[in-house]
Amino acid sequence: MTRVAELLLLLVILTSFLALGTARVSACIRAVALQGLLLGLLPLALYPAGGAHIWGLAVGTVLVKAVVLPRFLNWAIREAAVRREVEPRVGYPMSLLVGVAAVAAAFAISSRLPLPEQAHEMLVPAALATVMLGLFMLTTRSKAVVQVVGYLILENGVYLFGLTHVERVPFLVEVGVLLDVFVAVFIMGIVVFHINREFDSLDSSHLSALSD
């Protein structure tokens, strides 16, 4: 069963790369939906004898991350008339290279972390990598919807961290659902205010371009 879990974790990392490398907003959303589905299957693969709690977690995750949020995002694109291109600030090839460096760093760091003995040794590096990839996407894409996708990936990484402790503190993972609510608020904001690009800017150089 751990082999299946390893494969799922690998696919989670690859879907992050898919979201990072694609030029279309809709493909980005499809990638993150696929990632949500994989994350939903993961508890079942990690804890085969989990019982009702694990099943609830799996079903809830798939429902929220793979069905509701992607639909919500697609609806936001339609409502706010977002254009289809991702408009990255860092080019796609460079993004992929930074992503590979992030994954390498994640594996290097987690091999040095003083972790307790774990059966699922790929879980922590995969979680770290997903968080870093999400953060990178969040900071280097100029479109609000794509930034939300980046945030979702980052949050998926947090969920992966939570999975290491799901048997001892199930409460922690459930609190993670609150982060999904936060995503929903983001999307509502995009729709209500018709935000196409970044939320705000602290760049004071815009002020010097002012004219009367």
Add this chain to the structure above:
Amino acid sequence: MTWSAVAAVVMLFVIAPLVPGIAAKTKARLAGRRGAPVLQLYWDLSRLWRKGAVYSRTTTWVFRVAPVALVATAGAATCLVPLDGARAILSFSGDFVAFAYLLALGRFLLVLAALDTGSSFEGMGASREVTVAAFAEPALFLAFVAVVVASGETSLSGALGAALAGAWPTAAPALAMVAVSLFLVLLAEGSRVPVDDPATHLELTMIHEVMVLDHSGQDLALVLYGSALKLSLFAALLVGVVAPRAALPPLVALPALVAGIVVAAVAIGIVESVTARLRLGRVPQFLTAASALAALGVILLLAGSGT
């Protein structure tokens, strides 16, 4: 040097023109056409071989050397790959570097020949070909590194041998990623569809075909044969990574290689049928993705070996 290694190299020399033929046939069948015969390239080669070549007055000896060099370098590179699964004709530590740069040497001379014609159009094709090659090289080397890490051997004969077969059960996901990366490199190096289109004759979209516009007769035959040999060599390399055949007796390993190459050719045809050619600006992204995939494979293999 064993008889099976020599037989395997001779066999690859013979079946090389079959690979583009099978790919074209697959493509035609999927499009509902009957398509050219699978052996078409053999007829083309024999027809071109009987014709004389025409040389422009601006060309020098460089132009005449390039086709011969292309076939010679590809042939030399073939001798480094363990085609029978066990051992290549030539094998030494780090020979994958020689493999990569023998092919690069052939391409370099072909590019020089294209520049030698003095045509700005061929110069453009040459510059594009070199751009693609520069992006394909890291992916190829990372794939080699992955195979070397997985097997712990530093020659192609060792790395694609029994040790790799032993690594597959424990590191299947990483090696599968490397195989996909190698297939993308094959598409780029063989000038196939997402990168280049062997069937196009529209000036602005040609890459490899532009460079060889001035070659004719026997020179063109050599260029066509060299390209086909390179394509089937990459297919053989891919088969070596996906299905190490060191444990098999040579009489089983050779037909298995042929079957694998045919499967790769059909896969090329399918890819050509279902994907559109990439815009030139997207090609670096495509090949960087191939490099990223191979790099992830290396990372996973290193993490898996506990270092």
